[in-house]
Amino acid sequence: MLFLVPGIGVTLRVNGTARLRTDLEPQEPFAARGALPTCVIEVRTVSVHTQCPKALVRSHLWDATRHRDPAELPSVGEIMQVVTAGEVDGAAYDRAYPERLRSSLY
Secondary structure: OEEOOOOOOOEEEEEEEEEEEOOHHHHHHHOEOOEOOOOEEEEEEEEEEEEOOHHHHHHOOOOHHHOOOHHHOOOHHHHHHHHOOOOOOHHHHHHHHHHHHHHHOO
16 A cells, blocks of 8 residues: 655555455444445555655656646546446536535545
């Protein structure tokens, strides 16, 4: 697993195993607004290392002047419409997104 923190040029690498847990016990501490997560990821750490940031620095990942304007890219609805060969109405999907996010975030 590699952890990136916006604005920080050093990465953290965690070696170990991970498993998805769908039983109630590990879900309870992560309840939000009365809703439990569908699953949690349990990570058993063997070792932790900082990672050389050279590739991250070269990528200019945190340089906002190099970020793309979202308007230049297709929306999720447009992508869904293409990958489903028109089974999903992309415009309707995008219009419903704000309410879907509000009602399903927690």
